[in-house]
Amino acid sequence: xxxxxxxxxxxxxxxxxxxxxxxxxxxxxxxxxxxxxxxxxxxxxxxxxxxxxxxxxxxxxxxxxxxxxxxxxxxxxxxxxxxxxxxxxxxxxxxxxxxxxxxxxxxxxxxxx
Amino acid sequence: xxxxxxxxxxxxxxxxxxxxxxxxxxxxxxxxxxxxxxxxxxxxxxxxxxxxxxxxxxxxxxxxxxxxxxxxxxxxxxxxxxxxxxxxxxxxxxxxxxxxxxxxxxxxx
Numbered sequence: 001x002x003x004x005x006x007x008x009x010x011x012x013x014x015x016x017x018x019x020x021x022x023x024x025x026x027x028x029x030x031x032x033x034x035x036x037x038x039x040x041x042x043x044x045x046x047x048x049x050x051x052x053x054x055x056x057x058x059x060x061x062x063x064x065x066x067x068x069x070x071x072x073x074x075x076x077x078x079x080x081x082x083x084x085x086x087x088x089x090x091x092x093x094x095x096x097x098x099x100x101x102x103x104x105x106x107x108x109x110x111x112x113x
Numbered sequence: 114x115x116x117x118x119x120x121x122x123x124x125x126x127x128x129x130x131x132x133x134x135x136x137x138x139x140x141x142x143x144x145x146x147x148x149x150x151x152x153x154x155x156x157x158x159x160x161x162x163x164x165x166x167x168x169x170x171x172x173x174x175x176x177x178x179x180x181x182x183x184x185x186x187x188x189x190x191x192x193x194x195x196x197x198x199x200x201x202x203x204x205x206x207x208x209x210x211x212x213x214x215x216x217x218x219x220x221x222x
Contacts, residue, residue, distance in 0.1 A: 004156075042212065042213075042214040042215060043151075043157065043200065043212050043215075045210075045212070056209070089154075091156050091157070093156075099144045099145040099162070099164065099204050101145075101147045101159045101162055102147075102157075102159070102202075102210065103159060104149075104156030104157045104158070104159075105156050106154075106155050106156045107154075107155070107156050109154075
């Protein structure tokens with residue numbers, strides 16, 4: 001069964017550094033998402049992406065965040081200058097057309113020190 | 114404002130003890146209700162989609178039902194491997210997906 005893959009599984013970075021989290025969505029999906037989950041808390045929406053542009057973003061997704069689909073398969077989340085509070089699990093998800101469930105990857109655990 | 118509320122926050126059951134998890138929603142023009150299972154350190158795993166009130170879906174020991182205000186995930190004779198966090202999410206008429214906070218289910222052998 002096709003799946004969403006994310007790399008790396010764990011990323012440790014120093015405060016102020018830039019990180020890029022990578023995702024390969026399911027190949028025939030058209031909608032792409034990033035969510036984050038701080039340890040023990042709920043899954044929080046960051047951004048959705050369709051037709052090569054952001055379709056919606058949350059208040060969390062400020063100017064420090066950006067997303068890109070650099071080619072036909074990858075979908076990336078960049079954090080320009082990481083803060084301690086960015087430490088969380090970041091999940092990528094994709095979905096097909098219509099009322100279609102999101103399929104999630106297994107996440108990247110980001111630790112900012 | 115669209116909202117999805119899950120209860121209880123945590124539920125501890127004995128193996129074999131059936132129960133239900135609740136997902137209440139106020140989602141404008143609900144077009145679908147999703148259930149997910151999340152294991153620690155993993156991404157949510159899709160379980161079911163329910164599209165309209167009265168619909169039911171089953172998978173092994175799990176059965177999901179939907180009314181106009183809430184959805185239930187019934188767990189029949191659970192086993193320890195059913196221990197996980199269960200999430201529900203509503204899909205609105207504006208194509209937004211709103212997640213609840215989840216129910217942490219723990220099944221004791």
